[in-house]
Amino acid sequence: MEFIQHWLVTLGVQADIAFYLTNTIMVITIVLLSIAANFITKKVVLRIITHYIHKKRFKWDTYILERKVIHKLAHVMPAILIYYTSFLFPTYQSWIMKGIVLYIIVVALQVLNALLDTINDIYLTYEISKVRPIRGYIQVIKIFIYLIGGILLISNLMGQSPLILLSGFGALSAVIMLVFKDSILGLVAGIQLTSNDMVRVGDWIDMPKYGADGNIIDISLNTVKVQNWDKTITTIPTYALVSDSFKNWRGMQHAGGxxxxxxxxxxxxxxxMCTPDMVERFKNIHYLRDYIIQKELEIELYNRDHDIDRSSKVNGRALxxxxxxxxxxxxxxxxxxxxxxxxxxxxxxxxxxxxxxxxxxxxxxxxxxxxxxxxxxxxxxxxxxxxxxxxxxxxxxxxxxxxxxxxxxxxxxxxxxxx
Missing domain, CATH: 3.30.70.100 (Alpha-Beta Plaits)
Structure with missing residues (x-):
């Protein structure tokens, strides 16, 4: 910067103007370099990685591309470049570094969020995912990650250690329990549903209290979505499947009847009572022929053995x-x-x-x-x-x-x- 400023002064530019021009030139240069770094990362490096991934047989790396994990990670390169050139502006260096750290934390949160979604997508390709869904656990991990990210963002803005903020969470525990009541109940219910194998994705359940009668299409931390037979979707709190009764038709489907x-x-x-004419008519029915003959013989033997007077229909046995x-x-x-x-x-x-x-x-x-x-x-x-x-x-x-x-x-x- 001193060289550029000295060069501008030798060209006849006033020292004050040369100082501002130098800063402007450096800002433009850094911006252009950042754009170039972003372009090279996304258009060159990512294309090479994408081409390499598509040639492989594994599906998990395809999910990484679909969730754009690497694309989000590429946003870090321009930030790193600006971070390491912040010394060129000593007056604003602390603010620039603080802003870059905030930006990197936000990008890191987005990358971790996409990575967790990728893990869930990969897990869904296996049959066990219907029996043991992990989406609820993924959402719990996301909550913790965003909490930690929020603490880091606030502590960075305040210029204080994150431990100071964490020490205050004890006093706010009651508020936290109130805010995250549904999530905590959903987490506990999700563990019970999974460990006891109470419901799976694809199960047909009937829960009249919530107007649900159809197949489960999604199990998350807080809700279970049921697509009813009329194609409407009913959303049930996860903990309601533990606290309230419902009917699961999976046993019927597996039994095959x-x-x-x-x-x-x-x-x-x-x-x-059957008359002789009726009995003769029933003998002409295919399924009844053997039954009628057997019953007639059985009744005749019974009445004869017990000396039944059949002059009255009330006596003895008859069809x-x-x-x-x-x-x-x-x-x-x-x-x-x-x-x-x-x-x-x-x-x-x-x-x-x-x-x-x-x-x-x-x-x-x-x-x-x-x-x-x-x-x-x-x-x-x-x-x-x-x-x-x-x-x-x-x-x-x-x-x-x-x-x-x-x-x-x-x-x-x-x-x-x-x-």
């Missing part, structure tokens, strides 16, 4: 249309290709109610896909409702407008007949 538990209500006035109907449904389910053969399959009667006698189907489909399951369930009950009249049974249904119109028409016809 999805439960059908639905009833048909039979009008109890249509239940009756009923509701019993044959229940047996038919059981055999129909056992032969159904979509019913799981290794899980419970039964047809049972429930407690009679004012709407009739519930005949419940309790079985499992061998396909857990929602659409397939609903289709199988609908097909089964379509068939049950359609064949009920073949057993002289009526499915209970409250009177409708059509029923009332039919009654009125019948009454009108009677009146005309007697008129």
């Amino acid at each position: 999805r439960r059908i538990k639905r009833s048909v209500y039979v009008d109890m006035s249509s239940i009756a 009923t249309n509701i019993g044959v109907f229940r047996a038919y449904i059981q055999l129909y389910l056992e032969h159904h290709p979509k019913i799981h053969k290794d899980m419970i399959c039964m047809v049972r009667q429930m407690q009679p109610v004012e709407t009739g006698l519930p005949v419940e189907v309790y079985a499992f489909t061998n396909d857990v896909n929602w659409a397939v399951y609903e289709g199988v369930q609908s097909d089964i009950f379509d068939h049950i409702l359609a064949v009920a009249p073949e057993f002289d049974l009526r499915v209970f249904q409250n009177p409708t407008g059509h029923d009332l119109k039919s009654m009125l028409k019948t009454e009108e016809q009677r009146e005309r007949q007697y008129a």
Whole structure:
């Protein structure tokens, strides 16, 4: 700088003006050098590194490029150049160095943030990430890093040791606990969820309290995101999955069977003992032929051994249309290709109610896909409702407008007949 200033004075420039011109020239030179350093780093060095990374088989370095870890790190080069040339401006050297240190701390925070995101991206490529997600832990580390970065920034501005600021955190612990309450609860809940394997990304959960019914798409420090079946997204606090109850359908999906538990209500006035004509008609039903023959033999032997007087239907044992109907449904389910053969399959009667006698189907489909399951369930009950009249049974249904119109028409016809 002295050389440039002396050279300007020899050219006839006044000493004061030469001093300011010298400083201006040096500032412009440093700026140009910084731009050149930034250009060389990003356009030359980074291109070489990128080309080298793309040629390798490993994927982890590709994530480093996607998160721009090296790009952010490249911002340090111009700062280092300015830092080591700050002695040229002794009047402003302390301010320049302080500003550069602040800048480097900010860049370092950005680099560490991108690096942690890269670690999470690499971890997500492994199957264990669905069982043991680490995003919550990554966020905790980020919080600590930003706290430390904030302390360093403040201490650098104040010109004090960071230890002085840290000593004051004891008095602020209550405030810190209040501010980071959700994060602390989320951290503890995340550890419990992970260690107990309560939920994973991709699990179908049902949590009516929060209106959540769908698949988990993200587990973070503070929230769990659930994409509902209507494609809306419900956000649940992480600690709520520990403090409140919810249903996880993962067991059903892994078991390979999805439960059908639905009833048909039979009008109890249509239940009756089977007549010989009904029995002969039931023998023509493919699934029932062997059952009817076996039951007839069993009933005949029982009544004969116990000397039962069959002149009254009340005495002894006999087939009923509701019993044959229940047996038919059981055999129909056992032969159904979509019913799981290794899980419970039964047809049972429930407690009679004012709407009739519930005949419940309790079985499992061998396909857990929602659409397939609903289709199988609908097909089964379509068939049950359609064949009920073949057993002289009526499915209970409250009177409708059509029923009332039919009654009125019948009454009108009677009146005309007697008129």
